Amino acid sequence: MYYYVVVGIMVALYVTLTLSVNIITGYAGQPTLGHAAFLGVGAYTAAMLMTKAQVSWWLTFPAAFATAALVGLIVGAASLRVRDDFLAITTMGVGFVVVAVFQYVPWFGGAMGVGGLVPPPGVDKYVLLGLTIALAVLTGLISWHLERSWAGMALRSVRDDEAAAEAMGADIRRFKLLAFVTGCGLAGLAGPLYAVHLGFVAGPDFAFHFSMTVLTMAVFGGLGTIRGAVAGAIILGVAPELFRFISDYRNLVYGALLIFMMLFRPTGLLGVTRLKLPRLLGKKGGA
Amino acid sequence: MPLLQCKGVARHFAGLKALDGVDMSVEQGEILGIIGPNGAGKTTLFNVICGVYPPTYGEVLFEGRPIHGLRPSAVAQLGVGRTFQISRVFKSMTVRENVVMALGKKEYASVFSALGGRPSAADRQRADDLLEKVGLIQFADQGAGEMSLGLQRRLELARALALRPTLLMLDEPVAGLSLPEMEEFMKLVRRVHQDGITVVLIEHNLHVTMQISQRLLVLSYGKKIAEGTPAEVQANPAVIEAYLGREDEEVAGSAQS
Amino acid sequence: MIWQQIVNGVVTGGIYALVALGLTMIYGVLRLLHVAHAGIYALGAYAGLLVYGVTHQFVVALTAAMVICAAAGFLTQRFLYRPLMGTPPLVPLIASIGLFIFLGDAYRLAFGAQTLPFREGLAEPTPYRVGPIAITGTQLVILGVAALLLALTWYIINKTRLGLAWRAVAGDLEIAQAMGIDLNRSVAMNFALGSALAAAAGLLVAYHYNEVFPTMGDVPAYKMLAIVVLGGLGNPLGTVAAGFLIGLAETLVVAFAGYLLPRDAIAFVALIIILMIRPQGLFARKGA
Numbered sequence: 155m156y157y158y159v160v161v162g163i164m165v166a167l168y169v170t171l172t173l174s175v176n177i178i179t180g181y182a183g184q185p186t187l188g189h190a191a192f193l194g195v196g197a198y199t200a201a202m203l204m205t206k207a208q209v210s211w212w213l214t215f216p217a218a219f220a221t222a223a224l225v226g227l228i229v230g231a232a233s234l235r236v237r238d239d240f241l242a243i244t245t246m247g248v249g250f251v252v253v254a255v256f257q258y259v260p261w262f263g264g265a266m267g268v269g270g271l272v273p274p275p276g277v278d279k280y281v282l283l284g285l286t287i288a289l290a291v292l293t294g295l296i297s298w299h300l301e302r303s304w305a306g307m308a309l310r311s312v313r314d315d316e317a318a319a320e321a322m323g324a325d326i327r328r329f330k331l332l333a334f335v336t337g338c339g340l341a342g343l344a345g346p347l348y349a350v351h352l353g354f355v356a357g358p359d360f361a362f363h364f365s366m367t368v369l370t371m372a373v374f375g376g377l378g379t380i381r382g383a384v385a386g387a388i389i390l391g392v393a394p395e396l397f398r399f400i401s402d403y404r405n406l407v408y409g410a411l412l413i414f415m416m417l418f419r420p421t422g423l424l425g426v427t428r429l430k431l432p433r434l435l436g437k438k439g440g441a
Numbered sequence: 442m443p444l445l446q447c448k449g450v451a452r453h454f455a456g457l458k459a460l461d462g463v464d465m466s467v468e469q470g471e472i473l474g475i476i477g478p479n480g481a482g483k484t485t486l487f488n489v490i491c492g493v494y495p496p497t498y499g500e501v502l503f504e505g506r507p508i509h510g511l512r513p514s515a516v517a518q519l520g521v522g523r524t525f526q527i528s529r530v531f532k533s534m535t536v537r538e539n540v541v542m543a544l545g546k547k548e549y550a551s552v553f554s555a556l557g558g559r560p561s562a563a564d565r566q567r568a569d570d571l572l573e574k575v576g577l578i579q580f581a582d583q584g585a586g587e588m589s590l591g592l593q594r595r596l597e598l599a600r601a602l603a604l605r606p607t608l609l610m611l612d613e614p615v616a617g618l619s620l621p622e623m624e625e626f627m628k629l630v631r632r633v634h635q636d637g638i639t640v641v642l643i644e645h646n647l648h649v650t651m652q653i654s655q656r657l658l659v660l661s662y663g664k665k666i667a668e669g670t671p672a673e674v675q676a677n678p679a680v681i682e683a684y685l686g687r688e689d690e691e692v693a694g695s696a697q698s
Numbered sequence: 699m700i701w702q703q704i705v706n707g708v709v710t711g712g713i714y715a716l717v718a719l720g721l722t723m724i725y726g727v728l729r730l731l732h733v734a735h736a737g738i739y740a741l742g743a744y745a746g747l748l749v750y751g752v753t754h755q756f757v758v759a760l761t762a763a764m765v766i767c768a769a770a771g772f773l774t775q776r777f778l779y780r781p782l783m784g785t786p787p788l789v790p791l792i793a794s795i796g797l798f799i800f801l802g803d804a805y806r807l808a809f810g811a812q813t814l815p816f817r818e819g820l821a822e823p824t825p826y827r828v829g830p831i832a833i834t835g836t837q838l839v840i841l842g843v844a845a846l847l848l849a850l851t852w853y854i855i856n857k858t859r860l861g862l863a864w865r866a867v868a869g870d871l872e873i874a875q876a877m878g879i880d881l882n883r884s885v886a887m888n889f890a891l892g893s894a895l896a897a898a899a900g901l902l903v904a905y906h907y908n909e910v911f912p913t914m915g916d917v918p919a920y921k922m923l924a925i926v927v928l929g930g931l932g933n934p935l936g937t938v939a940a941g942f943l944i945g946l947a948e949t950l951v952v953a954f955a956g957y958l959l960p961r962d963a964i965a966f967v968a969l970i971i972i973l974m975i976r977p978q979g980l981f982a983r984k985g986a
Contacts, residue, residue, distance in 0.1 A: 185788055187795075232970070236977050238787050239731050239931075243923050244973060247966035250920055254963035304548040305555035311531055311542050318529035320513035321491065321522075323546035323604065332552050362916070366799060373792060378533075405803035412796025416789050417781055 159279045163351055165391035166286035167344050172372040172383040173293040174340040179369075180377035181297075181306065182333035183313025184233050185242040188249020189368050192338040194360030195222045196345020198256060201268040201355045211274050214346045222342020223335045225252070230334030234327050249365055257357035267356030271349045286347050293340050297380050300336070309333055363405070370408045373415055376422025385424050442505050444469045444608055444639050445490065450499035450509075451663075452485050459485040461663035462499070467608070472630075472640045474654030476647060476674075478684055481660040483643040484526060487612055491523050492516040503608070518550060522606030524597040526613045532586030536577055539585050539596055540568035543603035571599040575629055591622040598629060602638075609633065611642040615649055627653050651675070659683070702831050703953045704946065709837045711945025712844035713906070715938040717899035717918060718925040719851060720892030726868040726932030727888045729787070730779060733794040735896055736919035737801030738774075742767045742897025743904035743914060744809060747816060756905075760843065763901045764894040771893025772886050780882075798919060805912040813911040816904045840902045847898055848938060854891065855934060864888055868932055917962050924969035944968065 171193060178186045196218035203209040203217055232244050256262045263269075273282065300306050308329045311319035316326050349355050367390075375386020390408075394401035415422065443466035452460040460482045467473050475483050489496050492513040501509040508516055517523075531539050544564050548554045572578040575595040580588060585596060594614055601609060611630070615623040627649060634640050644650040650657070651671040659667040659674055661683040667674050674680055721735045746763035753759065778797060782790045825832040855861035863884040866874040875881055903918075904910045921944070929940030944965050952961050959967060 185791075232974065236973055239791065240927065240973065240977065242788070242791060243731070243920075243927055244970060246920055247924065247970055251963050251966050251970070254960045258960040258963075300556070303556055303559045304545040305552065307538070307542045307545055307560065308549050308555055310533060314531040314533050315529045317493070317513070318525065318531065321517055321525070321529075322543045322549075322600065323514050323517040324549040325512060325514040328549075328552055329555075332556075362920070363799075366795065369792070370796075403803060403807065405799045406807070409796045409798070409800025409803065413778065413793050413800065416785075416793035416796065417778070420785065420789050 156279065159283050161392065161395050162283050163279070163286050163347075165388055166283070166290045167348060167351075168368070168371060168387035168391040169290040169384055170286070170293045170344045171341055171368045172375065172387040173290070173297050173380065174337040175368055175372045176337075176377060176380070176383040177297060177300065177340070178333045178337035180372070180379070180383070181301065181309040181313065182330060183309075184330060184333060185238070185245065186229075186334075186337070187242050187246040187369065188252070188362070188365050189245075189337075189341060190360045190362075190364035191249040191252040192222045192226060192341035193345055193348060193364075194252060194256060194355070194357070195225050196342030197349040197355045197360070198262060198268070198345070199342070200346035200349045201271055202262070204271060204349075205268055211277075211346060211350060215343060218345040219339045219343045222345065223339030226334040226336075226338025226342075227331060229338065230331040233330050233334065246362065246365075249360075249362060253357045253361045256355075256360070262357075265357070267354055267359075269354035271353050271355065273350040277350075282347065282351055286344075286351075289344060289347065294380055294384070296336070296340065297383075301380070305329065305332060367408065370412055373422055374411055376424040378421075379424060382422050382424040386422065389423075443467055444504060445641070446500075446502040447486070447490065448500045448502070450486070450489055450496045450501060452482075452489055452494070453497045458663050460489065460496070463660070463663070463665050465658050465665060465668070467639060467641055469607075469639055470637065472634055472642070472653060472655045473658060474650040474656070474671075475641065475643045475658045475660065476645075476650055477660035477666075480662070481683075482663040483660055484612060485663075486660070487523070487610060487643060490516075491521060491610060514549070517546065517604060520605075520607040521610060522601035522604040522608070523610040524594070524601050524612055524614055526616065528590060528593040528597065530585040530588075530593050530596050530600070532584070534585055535582050536585050536588070536596055537565065537568050537572065537581040540571050540599050540603050541565060543600045544568060546604050568599075568603065571602055574602070574632070575599045576625070591618050591626070594618065594626060595629065598626075598633070602633065606638060608639045608641065611640065611644075613643055613645060615644065615646060623649055699830070699953075700950075701829075703949050705831050705833055705837070707946035707949035708942065709840050709906075709945070710949055711942035712841055712848075713899050713902050714921070714925055714945050715941030716844050716847060716902070717896050718922045718929065718937045718941045719848065719934055720895035720899075721922050722926045722929065722932055722934055722937040723851075723855075723864070723888055724892045725926065726934070727864050727885055728775075728779065730790050731794065731923065732774075732779075732892075733791065733919060733923070734774060734797040734801065735892070736915035736922060737798045738767050738770055738893045739896040739900040739903075739918055739922075740801065740805060740912070740915040741770055742900030743910045744805060745897065746901035747814060747904060747910050750816065756839070760898060760901055763897040767897030767900075768890035768894040771889040771896075774893075775885060775889040780885075798915070802912055802915060809910075809912065811912060813909045816908045816910060836906055840906055843898060843902060847895060851891065851895065851934070860884065860887055921962065921965045924965040928969055928972055 171189065175186065175189050178184050199218045199221045200214035203214045204211060229245060229248050233241050236244055257265050308324040311322060311324055312326045312329050319326055371386040371390045372383055374390060376382025394404055400407050445467040447463055447465045450460055450463045451458065463486060475486065477483055488494060490501055492511050492515065495510040500507055503519055503521065508519060531542060534542065541560050541564055544567060545560065548558055569578060569581060572581055575598055577592060577595055577599060580592065615626050618626065630640060630653060654671060657669065657671055657674045658665060659680050666683060667677045667680045717739055721732060724730060724732045742763045745766045746759040749762040750759035774797065778793055779790055782793060825834040855864065863879045866877065866879055867881065867884055925940045925944050926937055929937030947968065948961050948964050951959060951964055
């Protein structure tokens, strides 16, 4: 039973992460290849507040969101200067730099990270499962609201054609930043949950391979839709548990999956190709 | 007061003077056509007016207020709508969604208003009304990227109209269209004009432009060389020289190769 | 002391230049960020290791590794990237990342997760001394091979028709085709040579540090991207210069200000700073 709870917690965290990636890359069309770093920022924020300042775990949530959103704002600002391939590399680089900072700056605990992170009394694994699911649902609701709002239309226009979006009165800078702040902040919000679930935070956990896991899930499920993000996270989150093979050869499977998807179905599992390939990958339009 | 004014507008690109001190104005309610041989600077002028890039020198005034240096979104917010030379419809959206997107112009002014509201049934209705007006209503649910060029041009027009513009700028709206498509489109433009919108258009097709414009502006090598009614401009020797001179160069060039 | 570090930096830079050059050549012709290039780099190390283990001949191992990787590069281009021509740029990028991840795990499965030594038990002979500088035989070999390959590549790009074809395709694809350039062949050769350079770099690194392991491509993967962007995507000379620059920068910073920044983050910090100031890179070509 305990095993299922643990798997459930990880899958719920994956859902939050894929949904938040979807806001940046799916809705706004901005590639982000270092997304796990924002989870790390949130997790380390919680860890540092708890261990150095004895802050209650509950209070670390807003702090985690705020710090991750702030870093997201900086990356978003970078997206105003560079685009496409360059932006992809820059976000990859940000991911590496963030992790390097956590690993090498002694204040963050160095290579060993920060340990001994215990949830407050009463918050056992079952409660944690409930909370991670609640966060996933919250992220889904925020995505849903965003998608249907005028801001959602603006984001999609930015994704499809920036010049036309501007000509229709949408300041693309504003909306790119919105995407990054929201997406990165939500990833950070999962940080305290992750930190306490594992009991420790260490830099390498939030490195490129984790970002790629999240991206693979999002791409596999289908960027641009909530159901795509959720499906990708659940299927690829559960599969390694169900199939020993996938767990042992995870990168082999993920790599092959990415290749396969790009060659044959870039819009992902739940991305129906009703409409022509838009600027980014080719997603299904519509709410 | 003219609706739009350009005073001494110049735009340089790494040594090339795409625009070299252009003065022009557009009066409320008129249709102005901008013509000139290839490379005259017509699209550059458009882009400067619409905020794609600022003028290197000079001013652009809209309703008496300076707009040069503003972002395209800010210019759009002030009441200028434009279409593009190459089709820039939002390909991941349906035809209707393209128009609805433009209806949200006022909401995009701030992140909070954009987040706080969403398109309503009334918005979808208004979008449909515009699609009816341009004759695209039957394609409302189709993907915008799937349509032919002529239809995409009409969609861009509907989208620009959704902005409720005071000034509509059309960049080579009939380029690449067949003759009947061109005529249909120009009929639309006339109807739009009759609704009270001021229209400025760039067009290569002289025949079409002469027919629809009340006044013409002629550019050549970044400078204004003539201005006036179609009849006046047609008779203007400098204009004939600019076009024919070009033809001579092209003929001579191809004779050599 | 500083001269010693400079020598070390130049050796490192030489390797970086080799691997980044291949990447930038590929970008120049295909407009593609071939992240899996780092996977070919690791393949070069493993292939070289195998051949060296059998023959104990460095030159044979080097040649074999380069040939094998040239073939691997050709296959990658033919079956992964060619079908994806014309898709939005993010599609081949993700496919490339997928291939890179796949290869890393494949090496783990084929050769084991442990670090393998390149040359067993050979003690390092005493380094040669030139004034205050000590330079080992290994470093000399690296410098020699790198210089040779860089010169060879320069020759091919600038003095042969093949290189001319590449530059034409990089400049304007349609016109190049109109001029009768066989696109498929040019691209295939381009990929083959670029991959061969990566193989050489991988083998030299394995030789230098005496270790081969499945994830050895991870750090170079992003580092070579940073170098290529710094040097101006598609600009061979700029990329080579950037490679040496980064090699020097890393060595010097680590030697004199090691507390500031972990070594591997230097390339990326430099990249981010440069991109913010000059989004097209340090030595960007026109139209890149």
